[in-house]
Amino acid sequence: MLTLYIANKNYSSWSMRPWLVLKAFEIPFQEHVIYFDRERSIGLFQQKLTAISNNAKVPILCDQGLKIWDSLAICEYLAEQYPEQALWPKDKTQRARARSISAEMHSGFASLRTLCGMNIRAQLADVGQRLWAEHAALRQDVARIEQIWAERPDPAGFLCGAFSIADAFYAPVVMRFQSYALPLSESSQRYMQSMLQHPAVQAWIEAAMLEGHWVNYLEAYQVEKV
Numbered sequence: 198m199l200t201l202y203i204a205n206k207n208y209s210s211w212s213m214r215p216w217l218v219l220k221a222f223e224i225p226f227q228e229h230v231i232y233f234d235r236e237r238s239i240g241l242f243q244q245k246l247t248a249i250s251n252n253a254k255v256p257i258l259c260d261q262g263l264k265i266w267d268s269l270a271i272c273e274y275l276a277e278q279y280p281e282q283a284l285w286p287k288d289k290t291q292r293a294r295a296r297s298i299s300a301e302m303h304s305g306f307a308s309l310r311t312l313c314g315m316n317i318r319a320q321l322a323d324v325g326q327r328l329w330a331e332h333a334a335l336r337q338d339v340a341r342i343e344q345i346w347a348e349r350p351d352p353a354g355f356l357c358g359a360f361s362i363a364d365a366f367y368a369p370v371v372m373r374f375q376s377y378a379l380p381l382s383e384s385s386q387r388y389m390q391s392m393l394q395h396p397a398v399q400a401w402i403e404a405a406m407l408e409g410h411w412v413n414y415l416e417a418y419q420v421e422k423v
């Protein structure tokens with residue numbers, strides 16, 4: 198049985214990607230959540246992760262003693278293990294596009310990542326409005342993402358046809374756009390709706406809502422209500 202180590206569903210954008218792929222394609226796995234510490238200085242999260250893998254980051258996939266870390270490497274491994282399923286699109290053109298946009302997400306969009314950390318439970322429309330006005334680099338990142346989304350083959354569908362690894366890579370962006378209520382085109386909003394209705398995405402969001410762990414250093418914009 199595959200084991201996927203992840204962190205808090207509310208905050209961990211990298212964990213979300215392979216988890217969605219496993220769920221969406223109904224690949225059996227057990228999840229193991231290692232929760233972020235309330236304060237980074239506590240160091241327990243790092244200690245637990247280091248005992249599993251020296252890279253000390255989630256997600257990590259274990260397959261009978263084999264360890265695969267990094268969300269993209271995990272998704273590639275799963276695509277290889279389940280070739281009968283279209284984790285990457287079967288169509289060559291769409292597959293090339295899916296790989297390109299996933300790699301672009303994996304290595305880019307630093308302003309969006311830094312300024313708008315994933316926080317599924319939070320409603321940060323006011324913060325989003327301020328960040329939007331103040332940061333041209335954020336507006337540029339969002340414009341490029343909107344361009345990618347607008348190029349999907351069917352406006353009513355997913356990024357490269359049916360749901361694939363590419364959509365899993367953009368799912369955390371959907372969460373960020375929602376929390377920070379960033380201004381988006383109708384076409385982008387339609388893609389967000391398709392994603393928010395996907396059962397795997399819904400399952401992740403529901404779990405994030407119930408999770409209840411507050412992590413101070415990932416809450417730049419709100420204070421804990423006690």
Ligand SMILES: N[C@@H](CCC(=O)N[C@@H](CS)C(=O)NCC(=O)O)C(=O)O
Nearest residue numbers: 209210211212254255256267268269
């Ligand atoms: N490129 C890596 C990034 C993984 C990553 O940065 N994960 C974060 C959690 S979302 C982490 O484990 N950070 C370690 C820490 O906060 O100490 C991947 O795609 O898996």
